[in-house]
Amino acid sequence: MKHLILCLGLSGALSLPTLAQQTAPSGSALIMTQARHDILGGNFVGYQQQALPLLPRLLPPSSRAAYDQLLAGLITTGLEAPEEVLNTFLEQHPSSLDRERAQLLMASAYISKGQLLQARGLLERIDLRGLSEAEQAEREVYLGYITLCKPTPRHPIREARPHLERAIISNSLWGEQALLLIAALEWHEDNTPQAQHLLSERRWSKALAPEVAYLKALIGFQTKSPEEAIQQTLLAGLKYPELLKRPRLMGTLGRAYEHEGDEAAAREYLLPLLQQGDLLPEEAYTLATILYKSKDYDGARKALALATSSTHEVGALAHILQGNMRLEAGERSQALLAFGAAAGHPGATPQAREYAIYNSIKASSGGAASDFGHSLRLYEQYLKEFADSPRHREVYDELADQLALSKDYAASLDVIKRLDNPPASILHTQQYILCRLGELYIQQEKPELWQRYLNEAIKLGDQGLYYTEALALSARMHLSRGAYTEARDAARLALKKAQASSLGRGILHYILGYAQYNLGAYPEADRAFAQFETLATDPALRSDAQLRRGDCALVALGPSAEAIQHYSKANDLVEGGNAEALYRLQHLYGRRSDYAQQISTINQLLSKHPRAPFVAEALYDKGRAQILSGQSNSEAEESFREIERRFPHSREARLASLERAMLHYNASRAEEAIAIYKRVIADHPTTAEARTALADLKNIYTAQSRMDEYMSYAEALGAGLKPSDEEAGHLLFLSAQNQHLQGHASSIRALQGFVQRFPSHQDTDKARLMLAKDLLATGQATEALPLLSQLNRAETEAALRLEALELLADYQYKQEQGREALASYRALYAFPDLSLGERQRAGLLVARLALKEGDPALSAQMAEQTLNLKPLSQEMQDELTLIRGKASEAQNKSNEAAKIYSSLDKRLDSPYGAEAYHSRARIAYASGRVSEAKKLLEQFIAQGSTQQYWMARSFILLSDCYMMLGDRYAAEQYISSLKENYQGDEEDIAQMINQRMQLFNKQ
Structure with missing residues (x-):
C-alpha cells in the first residue's frame, strides 16, 4: 500500500515587542503558543501520482490480477478521476480480496481532495481483516488526521491520539508517521521534553527525516537561545535545503535574526513571504519594523496591513507603528485614526493601550482639528483609566490647552464635568469655555442659554481673567435687556477685579454708567461715565459718554452751563460732529431763550447731518426760534415749508402747517390761514392736529362773524354735536384696533364688520392689514391672502402696502410657494420707500429663491446687487457670497464658483463659510x-x-x-x-x- 506523509505545518512565531522597547525576548519565549495550533496544514503528500510507483513494493504478494489492473488504471489516468476508477473496481469485484485495500485507496483519494467526511465514513466501514498490519496503521493515521482537521470535536487532540497510538505499534512507514504526529501533539500541548524524547529515541526513515528535522528546528526556537536555534536550523537546511523554503520556518528564522540584530538576514527571509502573501501577523510586524527603520515606508505599510489583521497584541502594536509612521510622514489625521484603532483593539494589553491613547493625545494636542469630541474623550479616558500613571498631571495640563483650542464647546464642557477633582488649570479653562458658550448664544439671541452659561462661569469664582469677562458679558447683556439692576451689580463686581485691561475696565464703567442712568441714579452714572473717559480711546464712545453726562447734568441742574459743556465736548470729539449732541444743544439753547445760538446750532446740524432722524423736529424748533427771536415771518415760514416738503407725512409737518396758518392770520391774511387749516383737516382728518385746525378755524370764522359758512363747512365734514359717519367709522376702527393689539379672539369679527360697513374709509386699509394678520395667525390663510392682494395697489398708503407685500411674500416663502414668493420678493425689492435693511433682506431672498427655482442668472445678479447695499451684516454677506458661488456652479462655471467660495476661507465657523x-x-x-x-x-x-x-x-x-x-x-x-x-x-x-x-x- 502507498504511504502518506502528513507534513507538519508548524508556524514558528517570535514574541511581540514590548511597549517601551521594540525588541524580542530571548530563549524559550521565542515561540508563541499560536505556533502550536498550526500542526496539521494542507501541505501533505497524499494520493498523488508520484507516490504510485511505490505501491507494489508495499503490497504483500497475492493473486491480485484485478487489483493490479486497478493500479495500472490509476497510474494511467492520474489524479483526474480516481473515484471513477476505484468505484468501477468495487462494483465489478465485490468479493475481491483486495476490496478493503481499494476502499483504503479510495479514502486516500477523498483526503487528498479535502472530502474528509466521505473519507471518514469509508474508513469506518472497512473490514480490518482484509488489511495488513501496515494498512491498518495507515487507516488509523488517516482517522487521526481527519479528527485533527475537523472543527466539530471539542477535544480533537484527545480524540485523535488513540488512533495514532494504535498506529505506532506498526513497524511500517505509517507507524513511524504516527509517532512523528504524536511528537508534534506533545509539543502542541506544552510537553516539550516528551516531544524531544520521541524525536530522538529512534532512527527515522529517509522519507520522514526532513519532517523530523523541521519539527526539531521549530522546537529549537522554543528551547534554545535564538543564536543556537538559528545554527541548528541552518545545519538542517544544509542537509534538507527545501526546509529553508517553508514559509513558517522562514518566518521564524526572520524573527530570530531580527531579535539578534541582523536585520539584513531577517529581511532576506521575511520579504519573500510578504511578496507571496504568506506572512503571519507576527512576522509581518517584525518585517514592518525593519522596513520602517530603513525608510521603506511603502513596504512597511504593506506588511502592517497584514499585521493589523491580527486579533492578538501584535495587531494593536501594528496599529501603533502605523500611527508612528503616519505621524513621521506628516499625516496627522491618519496617525490619530491608527492610534485609535490600536486603543480599541481586542488584543491590546494595558501597556499598549496606554501608549496608543497617550500617542493620540500627543498627536492631537495643539491643533484645532475637529473630530467630534473624540480627542477630548481620549483625555478623559486616559485620566480615568491610567490614574496612577506618572504622566497624569502632564495630561491634565495638555487637556486644559486642548479644551481651550477645541471649538466643540459643548463636548469640552461635558468632559470637564465628568472629571473628578479637576486642578486649577482645568477650572480656568472651564470658565473660558463657559464664556465662549455665552458669547455663542448671545450671537444666536438665545437669552435663556447665554444667561445660564455666564451664570455658571461666575459661580466658579475668580479663576483668573475669564471670571471678569463673564461678569462683563453678563453686565452688557443685562443692560441690553433692560435688567438695569443686574447689569449694575455685575459691572460693579467685575470692576473689583484687577485682571481686566484698561480698555476692559473702561467698557465696564460705560455699562455701569448706562445702568445707573436708566435706574435714575444720575450722579453715580455721571461718575461712571467720567471714569470711562479716562480709560477709553474710541472717539465715538467718548462722545456718547459726554452725551449721557450732559443728560445727567440737565436732569440735575436744568439747562446749565455744565450740560452745555458736556454736549459741546460730545460734538467736538468726533469728526464731523455728533448729530444728537447738536440736537440737544439747540434744544437747551431754546430753553435758555438764546434763540440766536439755537438757530446757529440748528443750521450746523442741518448742514452736517441732513439725514439725522430728528431733522424735522430741528426744523420745527428753528421756525419757532425764528418767530420768538423776532425775525421776519417769511424766514420762519420758509422753515415750516421745508418740513412740509421733506416730511409731508410727519407730525412736525402738520404742526408746521398750523404754525404757518397762525402766521398768515396774525398777518391779517385770514383766507390763507383758512385754506391751510382746511388742507390739514382734509389731509389728516383723524389727527390731533386736524382737531386743533378745526378749533382754530372755528375761532377765525367766529371772529369774522362767518358762522354760517363754518357750519356749512362743518356739515360737509360731518361735524356737529353728534359724530359724523367718518368719525363714527374711526371710533369703530379704534375699537377693533384695540382688540387686535390686545390679541382678543373677537378682533377678527370686529375688523370684518368694520371693513364691510366702511369699505372706503380712511382706516379701511389699516383694518384690512390687521384683519389679514389675525387671519394668518389663526391659520385662515385662504381668507387672508385676498386682503393682502387688495392692499397691493398704487393708491394704498405706502407703509401699509409695503407691510402687506412683506406679509404676502413671507407667507408664500414659508409655504414653499417658490415661484409666487420669488415674484413677491422681487416686487418688494423694487419698492421705492423700502428701508436699507428691508431691501437687503428682500434681495437675499430673491437670490436664494431664484437659485432654488432654477434661475441661477437672476440669483447671481441679485446676490451681487445686494452685496453692494452697504452696510451689510457679516452673516448676510456670507450667505450672499455662497449663493453667488452656487449660482456660478449651476451655470457650469466651476472655476469661477471655486474662486468665489475661496473668499469665505476665513469664515469657517459660519455655516456658509464651512459649506463654501x-x-x-x-x-x-x-x-x-x-x-x-x-x-x-x-x-x-x-x-x-x-x-x-x-x-x-x-x-x-x-x-x-x-x-x-x-x-x-x-x-x-x-x-x-x-x-x-x-x-x-x-x-x-x-x-x-x-x-x-x-x-x-x-x-
Missing part, C-alpha cells in the same frame, strides 16, 4: 483633482469649525479621496471614526456612512 470650503473641495474632486481636494479637506479638518455637519461631510469626501488614491486603510479609518464619534442625526450623513461601510465590507 467643502464645495471647493467637492469641485476639485469632481474635476479629477483628487490630491488638491484631499489637501483642501485636510486643511479644513486641521483648522476646525463649529459647523459639525460640514465637518462630517468633509470626513466622508476625504475618505472618498483616499479611496481614489488607493489608500483604502485611511479611507476606512475615516469612515469608521466618523461612524463611532459623530453625534449628529442627519439622515444624509448616516446614509453616506452606511453606503461606504457596505462598500468596504464587500472588498
Whole structure:
C-alpha cells in the first residue's frame, strides 16, 4: 500500500515587542503558543501520482490480477478521476480480496481532495481483516488526521491520539508517521521534553527525516537561545535545503535574526513571504519594523496591513507603528485614526493601550482639528483609566490647552464635568469655555442659554481673567435687556477685579454708567461715565459718554452751563460732529431763550447731518426760534415749508402747517390761514392736529362773524354735536384696533364688520392689514391672502402696502410657494420707500429663491446687487457670497464658483463659510483633482469649525479621496471614526456612512 506523509505545518512565531522597547525576548519565549495550533496544514503528500510507483513494493504478494489492473488504471489516468476508477473496481469485484485495500485507496483519494467526511465514513466501514498490519496503521493515521482537521470535536487532540497510538505499534512507514504526529501533539500541548524524547529515541526513515528535522528546528526556537536555534536550523537546511523554503520556518528564522540584530538576514527571509502573501501577523510586524527603520515606508505599510489583521497584541502594536509612521510622514489625521484603532483593539494589553491613547493625545494636542469630541474623550479616558500613571498631571495640563483650542464647546464642557477633582488649570479653562458658550448664544439671541452659561462661569469664582469677562458679558447683556439692576451689580463686581485691561475696565464703567442712568441714579452714572473717559480711546464712545453726562447734568441742574459743556465736548470729539449732541444743544439753547445760538446750532446740524432722524423736529424748533427771536415771518415760514416738503407725512409737518396758518392770520391774511387749516383737516382728518385746525378755524370764522359758512363747512365734514359717519367709522376702527393689539379672539369679527360697513374709509386699509394678520395667525390663510392682494395697489398708503407685500411674500416663502414668493420678493425689492435693511433682506431672498427655482442668472445678479447695499451684516454677506458661488456652479462655471467660495476661507465657523470650503473641495474632486481636494479637506479638518455637519461631510469626501488614491486603510479609518464619534442625526450623513461601510465590507 502507498504511504502518506502528513507534513507538519508548524508556524514558528517570535514574541511581540514590548511597549517601551521594540525588541524580542530571548530563549524559550521565542515561540508563541499560536505556533502550536498550526500542526496539521494542507501541505501533505497524499494520493498523488508520484507516490504510485511505490505501491507494489508495499503490497504483500497475492493473486491480485484485478487489483493490479486497478493500479495500472490509476497510474494511467492520474489524479483526474480516481473515484471513477476505484468505484468501477468495487462494483465489478465485490468479493475481491483486495476490496478493503481499494476502499483504503479510495479514502486516500477523498483526503487528498479535502472530502474528509466521505473519507471518514469509508474508513469506518472497512473490514480490518482484509488489511495488513501496515494498512491498518495507515487507516488509523488517516482517522487521526481527519479528527485533527475537523472543527466539530471539542477535544480533537484527545480524540485523535488513540488512533495514532494504535498506529505506532506498526513497524511500517505509517507507524513511524504516527509517532512523528504524536511528537508534534506533545509539543502542541506544552510537553516539550516528551516531544524531544520521541524525536530522538529512534532512527527515522529517509522519507520522514526532513519532517523530523523541521519539527526539531521549530522546537529549537522554543528551547534554545535564538543564536543556537538559528545554527541548528541552518545545519538542517544544509542537509534538507527545501526546509529553508517553508514559509513558517522562514518566518521564524526572520524573527530570530531580527531579535539578534541582523536585520539584513531577517529581511532576506521575511520579504519573500510578504511578496507571496504568506506572512503571519507576527512576522509581518517584525518585517514592518525593519522596513520602517530603513525608510521603506511603502513596504512597511504593506506588511502592517497584514499585521493589523491580527486579533492578538501584535495587531494593536501594528496599529501603533502605523500611527508612528503616519505621524513621521506628516499625516496627522491618519496617525490619530491608527492610534485609535490600536486603543480599541481586542488584543491590546494595558501597556499598549496606554501608549496608543497617550500617542493620540500627543498627536492631537495643539491643533484645532475637529473630530467630534473624540480627542477630548481620549483625555478623559486616559485620566480615568491610567490614574496612577506618572504622566497624569502632564495630561491634565495638555487637556486644559486642548479644551481651550477645541471649538466643540459643548463636548469640552461635558468632559470637564465628568472629571473628578479637576486642578486649577482645568477650572480656568472651564470658565473660558463657559464664556465662549455665552458669547455663542448671545450671537444666536438665545437669552435663556447665554444667561445660564455666564451664570455658571461666575459661580466658579475668580479663576483668573475669564471670571471678569463673564461678569462683563453678563453686565452688557443685562443692560441690553433692560435688567438695569443686574447689569449694575455685575459691572460693579467685575470692576473689583484687577485682571481686566484698561480698555476692559473702561467698557465696564460705560455699562455701569448706562445702568445707573436708566435706574435714575444720575450722579453715580455721571461718575461712571467720567471714569470711562479716562480709560477709553474710541472717539465715538467718548462722545456718547459726554452725551449721557450732559443728560445727567440737565436732569440735575436744568439747562446749565455744565450740560452745555458736556454736549459741546460730545460734538467736538468726533469728526464731523455728533448729530444728537447738536440736537440737544439747540434744544437747551431754546430753553435758555438764546434763540440766536439755537438757530446757529440748528443750521450746523442741518448742514452736517441732513439725514439725522430728528431733522424735522430741528426744523420745527428753528421756525419757532425764528418767530420768538423776532425775525421776519417769511424766514420762519420758509422753515415750516421745508418740513412740509421733506416730511409731508410727519407730525412736525402738520404742526408746521398750523404754525404757518397762525402766521398768515396774525398777518391779517385770514383766507390763507383758512385754506391751510382746511388742507390739514382734509389731509389728516383723524389727527390731533386736524382737531386743533378745526378749533382754530372755528375761532377765525367766529371772529369774522362767518358762522354760517363754518357750519356749512362743518356739515360737509360731518361735524356737529353728534359724530359724523367718518368719525363714527374711526371710533369703530379704534375699537377693533384695540382688540387686535390686545390679541382678543373677537378682533377678527370686529375688523370684518368694520371693513364691510366702511369699505372706503380712511382706516379701511389699516383694518384690512390687521384683519389679514389675525387671519394668518389663526391659520385662515385662504381668507387672508385676498386682503393682502387688495392692499397691493398704487393708491394704498405706502407703509401699509409695503407691510402687506412683506406679509404676502413671507407667507408664500414659508409655504414653499417658490415661484409666487420669488415674484413677491422681487416686487418688494423694487419698492421705492423700502428701508436699507428691508431691501437687503428682500434681495437675499430673491437670490436664494431664484437659485432654488432654477434661475441661477437672476440669483447671481441679485446676490451681487445686494452685496453692494452697504452696510451689510457679516452673516448676510456670507450667505450672499455662497449663493453667488452656487449660482456660478449651476451655470457650469466651476472655476469661477471655486474662486468665489475661496473668499469665505476665513469664515469657517459660519455655516456658509464651512459649506463654501467643502464645495471647493467637492469641485476639485469632481474635476479629477483628487490630491488638491484631499489637501483642501485636510486643511479644513486641521483648522476646525463649529459647523459639525460640514465637518462630517468633509470626513466622508476625504475618505472618498483616499479611496481614489488607493489608500483604502485611511479611507476606512475615516469612515469608521466618523461612524463611532459623530453625534449628529442627519439622515444624509448616516446614509453616506452606511453606503461606504457596505462598500468596504464587500472588498
